[in-house]
Amino acid sequence: xxxxxxxxxxxxxxxxxxxxxxxxxxxxxxxxxxxxxxxxxxxxxxxxxxxxxxxxxxxxxxxxxxxxxxxxxxxxxxxxxxxxxxxxxxxxxxxxxxxxxxxxxxxxxxxxxxxxxxxxxxxxxxxxxxxxxxxxxxxxxxxxxxxxxxxxxxxxxxxxxxxxxxxxxxxxxxxxxxxxxxxxxxxxxxxxxxxxxxxxxx
Numbered sequence: 001x002x003x004x005x006x007x008x009x010x011x012x013x014x015x016x017x018x019x020x021x022x023x024x025x026x027x028x029x030x031x032x033x034x035x036x037x038x039x040x041x042x043x044x045x046x047x048x049x050x051x052x053x054x055x056x057x058x059x060x061x062x063x064x065x066x067x068x069x070x071x072x073x074x075x076x077x078x079x080x081x082x083x084x085x086x087x088x089x090x091x092x093x094x095x096x097x098x099x100x101x102x103x104x105x106x107x108x109x110x111x112x113x114x115x116x117x118x119x120x121x122x123x124x125x126x127x128x129x130x131x132x133x134x135x136x137x138x139x140x141x142x143x144x145x146x147x148x149x150x151x152x153x154x155x156x157x158x159x160x161x162x163x164x165x166x167x168x169x170x171x172x173x174x175x176x177x178x179x180x181x182x183x184x185x186x187x188x189x190x191x192x193x194x195x196x197x198x199x200x201x202x
Contacts, residue, residue, distance in 0.1 A: 006195045007089055007097045008144065009046075009113045011132055012122035014103035017149040017172030021122055021187075022100045024172075027179035028188035029096070038192040039095040046085040046112045047102035048077050082108035090115040096195040105135050113139055118194065120187070121146045144194065145187060156183040165190055 010018050022043060032038035089099055089112055099116060102109050113119070119141040121132045129146060136143050145165035148157075153170030160166065169183040178184055 004117075005093050005095060005097060006118065006191070007092065007099060007116040008118045008120055008191060008194070009099045009101045009116045009141065010120050010122065011101045011109075011113070011135065012103065012149075013124065013128045013132075016103070016122045016124045016128070017151070017169075018100060018103070018122055020172035020174060020176075020178060021147075021149075021169065021184070022098065024178035024181065024184040025098065025188055025191070027177065028184050029192060031179070032188060032192060038188075039195055041191070042092060042094045042097045044085065044088055044092070044097065044099045046082075046089070046099050046109075048081055077102060077104075077108060079108060082111050086112045086115055089113075096191060098191070105131055110135070110139060113141065116141055119143050122149050123147070124149050124151075144190060147183065147187070156181050158183055158186050 010022055012018055026041060026043055029038055029041040033040050085099075089097075099112065101113060113135075116139070119132075119136045121129065121136070121143060123129050123132070123146070126148075133143065133146075143164055146161075147166070148168035149172055150168040150170045151172065153168060156169050157167040158165070165186065167183055169178070169181055172178065
């Protein structure tokens with residue numbers, strides 16, 4: 001049986017902690033991958049904010065250098081940039097892919113997300129949920145999780161609504177290792193489960 005490529009967009013409004021969550025998920029799924037329990041997780045940074053996959057590790061080791069490199073790398077979110085990222089999302093054929101989407105609902109992000117298979121919404125404020133749900137509905141993207149980014153919280157909350165994972169993840173702070181947080185671990189298992197159509201990693 002040929003395994004389908006799972007392509008999950010991580011979406012939500014600016015400053016909700018998407019880059020921090022992305023890094024935590026990457027570390028959690030890499031641990032599963034090294035243990036032979038998950039495919040290699042491929043991450044695509046589809047926003048020109050200067051925070052590539054390298055950023056989180058650099059922040060931990062040298063925050064000043066990380067900010068300098070981010071400022072140098074940061075670019076405008078042009079149609080050409082969006083088209084390049086859309087092609088990258090379309091053409092990836094690895095089993096497990098995550099796409100870190102920009103924080104605005106516009107035609108460029110719709111273009112990139114149109115080649116995804118699922119969506120994960122991260123929000124700071126409850127008013128941010130509906131616009132992103134409508135974004136996913138327009139693109140026929142099943143929402144696998146809708147998570148509250150609770151910066152001032154002291155613990156995660158995990159629940160389910162039908163087939164959707166809901167709840168909260170606390171204190172998404174740059175430079176902190178969040179890979180062992182209960183919600184991050186649950187999300188990692190959920191994402192790996194999506195890619196496990198051929199039961200190769202059970």
